[in-house]
Amino acid sequence: MQNIVFSTDISEALDNVLTVKSFNRIFVIVDENTRRLALPLVNSGHVEHAHVITIGAGEVNKNLNTLTHVWIELGTNGATRHSLIINIGGGVVTDLGGFAATTFKRGLPFVNCPTTLLAAVDAAVGGKTGINFAGMKNEIGCFAKASDVIISTGFFSTLPIEEFKSGYAEMLKHAMLSDTAAFHALLDIDFNRISGEWLLTQLKTSVKVKADIVQRDPHEQGLRQALNLGHTVGHAFESLALQRGKPVPHGYAIAWGLVVETILSRLLRQFDSNHMQRLATFVRENYGIFNITCDDYAELLHFMHHDKKSMNGEINCTLLNSCGNVNTGNTIDPSDMKAALDIYRDLMHI
Amino acid sequence: MQNIVFSTDISEALDNVLTVKSFNRIFVIVDENTRRLALPLVNSGHVEHAHVITIGAGEVNKNLNTLTHVWIELGTNGATRHSLIINIGGGVVTDLGGFAATTFKRGLPFVNCPTTLLAAVDAAVGGKTGINFAGMKNEIGCFAKASDVIISTGFFSTLPIEEFKSGYAEMLKHAMLSDTAAFHALLDIDFNRISGEWLLTQLKTSVKVKADIVQRDPHEQGLRQALNLGHTVGHAFESLALQRGKPVPHGYAIAWGLVVETILSRLLRQFDSNHMQRLATFVRENYGIFNITCDDYAELLHFMHHDKKSMNGEINCTLLNSCGNVNTGNTIDPSDMKAALDIYRDLMHI
Numbered sequence A, B: 001m002q003n004i005v006f007s008t009d010i011s012e013a014l015d016n017v018l019t020v021k022s023f024n025r026i027f028v029i030v031d032e033n034t035r036r037l038a039l040p041l042v043n044s045g046h047v048e049h050a051h052v053i054t055i056g057a058g059e060v061n062k063n064l065n066t067l068t069h070v071w072i073e074l075g076t077n078g079a080t081r082h083s084l085i086i087n088i089g090g091g092v093v094t095d096l097g098g099f100a101a102t103t104f105k106r107g108l109p110f111v112n113c114p115t116t117l118l119a120a121v122d123a124a125v126g127g128k129t130g131i132n133f134a135g136m137k138n139e140i141g142c143f144a145k146a147s148d149v150i151i152s153t154g155f156f157s158t159l160p161i162e163e164f165k166s167g168y169a170e171m172l173k174h175a176m177l178s179d180t181a182a183f184h185a186l187l188d189i190d191f192n193r194i195s196g197e198w199l200l201t202q203l204k205t206s207v208k209v210k211a212d213i214v215q216r217d218p219h220e221q222g223l224r225q226a227l228n229l230g231h232t233v234g235h236a237f238e239s240l241a242l243q244r245g246k247p248v249p250h251g252y253a254i255a256w257g258l259v260v261e262t263i264l265s266r267l268l269r270q271f272d273s274n275h276m277q278r279l280a281t282f283v284r285e286n287y288g289i290f291n292i293t294c295d296d297y298a299e300l301l302h303f304m305h306h307d308k309k310s311m312n313g314e315i316n317c318t319l320l321n322s323c324g325n326v327n328t329g330n331t332i333d334p335s336d337m338k339a340a341l342d343i344y345r346d347l348m349h350i
Helices: A012-021 A032-037 A063-076 A091-103 A117-123 A152-157 A161-178 A180-189 A198-217 A221-230 A232-241 A252-267 A273-287 A296-304 A334-347 B010-019 B032-037 B065-075 B091-103 B117-123 B152-156 B159-179 B178-187 B197-214 B223-228 B232-242 B251-268 B271-285 B293-303 B332-345
Strands: A001-007 A026-031 A051-055 A084-089 A110-114 A130-132 A136-143 A147-152 A315-322 A325-332 B002-005 B026-031 B053-057 B084-088 B110-114 B128-133 B135-143 B148-152 B315-322 B324-332
Touching: A001 A198, A001 B148, A012 A110, A012 A147, A026 A032, A026 A063, A026 A091, A026 A232, A032 A051, A032 A084, A051 A063, A051 A091, A063 A091, A063 A130, A063 B135, A084 A091, A091 A110, A091 A117, A091 A130, A091 A136, A091 B135, A110 A117, A117 A161, A117 A198, A130 A325, A136 A334, A136 B065, A136 B091, A147 A152, A152 A198, A152 B178, A161 A180, A161 A198, A161 A221, A161 A252, A161 A273, A180 A198, A180 A273, A198 A221, A221 A315, A221 A325, A232 A252, A232 A296, A232 A315, A252 A273, A252 A315, A252 A325, A252 A334, A273 A334, A296 A334, A296 B232, A315 B128, A325 A334, B002 B010, B002 B197, B010 B110, B026 B032, B026 B065, B026 B091, B032 B053, B032 B084, B053 B065, B053 B091, B065 B091, B065 B128, B084 B091, B091 B110, B091 B117, B091 B135, B110 B117, B117 B159, B117 B197, B128 B293, B148 B152, B152 B197, B159 B178, B159 B223, B159 B251, B159 B271, B178 B197, B178 B271, B197 B223, B223 B232, B223 B315, B223 B324, B232 B251, B232 B293, B232 B315, B251 B271, B251 B315, B251 B324, B251 B332, B293 B315, B324 B332
Parallel strands: A001 A147, A026 A051, A026 A084, A084 A110, A110 A147, B002 B148, B026 B053, B026 B084, B084 B110, B110 B148
Antiparallel strands: A130 A136, A315 A325, B128 B135, B315 B324
């Protein structure tokens, strides 16, 4: 089981975690941005003497070249199996840094310090590491868990609101997988007035949902597919946006995908109509709309048929009977998907 | 626990293993030699329709370029997590193929069919996968077990005697870690007259020794160091031979290393003198001698201090009180090592 620490003080939390470990050397992996913005917030004696490895920022650098660079830095600076790696960054740093740690000399222990809300609720927890390869997202990687994940809201206060909302969409997903009360609690947010204390409480609940699912199904054999809620349609929206030359943030695509898959849950699984409408209104007001016409349906369905999670080319979705009552592995008829997309356009006032 | 199958008929054994599995596609990884010499011996309907990926033969190809080639072949030929990889080859194929399998889409299942005695008793069992990187052996890799290992003596009958003896040295090591009877049984061999049936019996005993140790310590935290017997000195001999421009087979270096570490066990742990002498005679008669003078001691000790298994630059050896009574993690005083090397030269008639 991963040790997940929640704190408002990253330095203290990190010191507490490191004090009880033994290691011969610490390596810190950051990207250009987190080296400048996040690393100075970490006032830990342990980190002061660490060797810092910096990678390029952004998804475009989550590749084999960057991984090779990290491996070489570890080797030339004397990393052994008794060294420790601390990843300080968003999902690119924790995914790539975790994969480098797990594969160098067949595995060094590593600690994740996510600096974005999205990484805190998604990438940093659960043991998926990897890189993009040959044009495919996360094509190469391992299941390998950070020994400790330190989630500190101190990093999030300076996040652009768009990045904050992107992570919040994954929290919405976790709430819907959990129970109705958690779902309503998150919809009451005012993005202009968020207290660190409130956020920390919500994060504890949200991360626990994911950690529990991952513990019961670490290698994505079944139950873990629940975490795919909103993602079959969300990924299709993301791909369509990319094709249009107007990429959208991942979390925004997931928010819109959650609306469509909630509509499907209403159509096929009696999901509560008021809850469906409330989610659609919340997403429309806070994330805006992803504009589609029925001319886009064929392309969207094409993306869904080719989703990584698809077996045998069918459209596969996680559906909800209600918040917390989850059905994984549903094959969706294209006509049902089109009906859901019609209703999405109605609810989003398109 | 890995399923380890012993057979004289690779085709039947493989069919039995594959019949109870479900997969959407089979990929076979071979090298140039095993494609030509071993693959034609596999008359399995499952393998006939597999996509075959061929890599260059030999240690020099156990690198990132070859790994990238395998990843691309898997991706462009539609491998998914529901596909299966069968590695047919020596340690390079099983190490690199296993690492490719474990990292492609975060892990496909794989089956190892070792075609050399060395791979059968060492590389194919136990879950160490990887590649060489930046001049270091096995610098990048993972702990990941083949679901099944099929050990078929059918492959070994055509091995050059030098390769056969190389694997046999690791069997000697397993016997010494196990008990005195197993040790004596192996010393009774006549390399000119080996029956497949006798070999299969010995292999079952030998592989079980390794499998039992690995199961109790999969990630090399302690007990697994027992398998390092003979390797601290063996690796130093190997490195010195390489430096002299006259490389020696790995198993030969291990045979000579076993002699020196058995002498150390005599000096420091009361290992039986007759057993020590019997091993030295067997190795001298069947493996010849590795020639050293006292002028080589400084260089040999330098290699031992920099061994991958060394902690804090000390010389670390596994020692035996007797066959089967094992002490791991011993720090060896350089003067004791020099005394053992002196006796090695006496026993080898150097």
